[in-house]
Amino acid sequence: MRAHTATLPLLAALMFGCGRPSEDRPVAHRDTKADSVIYSVLLDTLRGTGDSVFVMREFEEFPGSVADAPAIAGWAHKQQASVDSSLVVALAGSRYAGSLPAILGSPRGVWWFTRPSELGKPIPFPKYRVVSFSRIVFDPARTRALVYASMRCGGLCGNGSFYAFGWHDGAWIKVGQVVRSIS
Numbered sequence: 001m002r003a004h005t006a007t008l009p010l011l012a013a014l015m016f017g018c019g020r021p022s023e024d025r026p027v028a029h030r031d032t033k034a035d036s037v038i039y040s041v042l043l044d045t046l047r048g049t050g051d052s053v054f055v056m057r058e059f060e061e062f063p064g065s066v067a068d069a070p071a072i073a074g075w076a077h078k079q080q081a082s083v084d085s086s087l088v089v090a091l092a093g094s095r096y097a098g099s100l101p102a103i104l105g106s107p108r109g110v111w112w113f114t115r116p117s118e119l120g121k122p123i124p125f126p127k128y129r130v131v132s133f134s135r136i137v138f139d140p141a142r143t144r145a146l147v148y149a150s151m152r153c154g155g156l157c158g159n160g161s162f163y164a165f166g167w168h169d170g171a172w173i174k175v176g177q178v179v180r181s182i183s
Helices: 002-018 025-047 069-079 085-093 100-104
Strands: 053-056 110-113 129-133 144-152 158-168 171-182
Touching: 025 053, 025 100, 025 129, 025 144, 025 158, 025 171, 053 100, 069 085, 069 171, 085 144, 100 110, 144 171
Parallel strands: 053 110, 053 129
Antiparallel strands: 129 144, 144 158, 158 171
C-alpha cells in the first residue's frame, strides 16, 4: 500500500502537469505531426470513391517556373484569399529531398511508385487514381501551410491544386483550394 501511496503524487503530476500544453509543446507537436496529418487529409480527399490509390514516392515540383511564381501567387490569392501568396512563392523556391513513404508510412490502400512506367500499360484507370504531392511549406508562425497536389484518373480526368491549411483549435484544417489545372 505504501508503494501505491508514493506513486500517486507522481501519477498526478504526470496527468496534470505533463498533459497541460506548455508554450512550446503545441508547436513541437504540430511540427512533428503536421506533414503526416496534412498529407493524410489530402490523400483521403483525392482518393475518391476507390479504396486504393497509386502515390508518387518523390515530391512533385512546383507547377510553373520560379520566375512565374509571383504572378501565380497573386493569381492564386485572388482566387482564394486563404491561399497565402508568400507561401506560394516559398513553395516555388523550395527543393526537397526525402520521400512520402518516410512521412506517411503505410496507409491503407496506397501503392507507392517512382516512375509512371512502373504502373504498367495501360494504367488501370478509372479503377485507381494516381496522386502526387509537393512538400509542404509553412508560415513562420507555423499556423498556415500550403501544399500542391495533383490527381489523375485517366483520359481527360484530373487536376492540380494548391491546398491551404490552417491550425485551428489544435488541429490542421483544410481552409482553401485553388485549382491550377483541370482536365
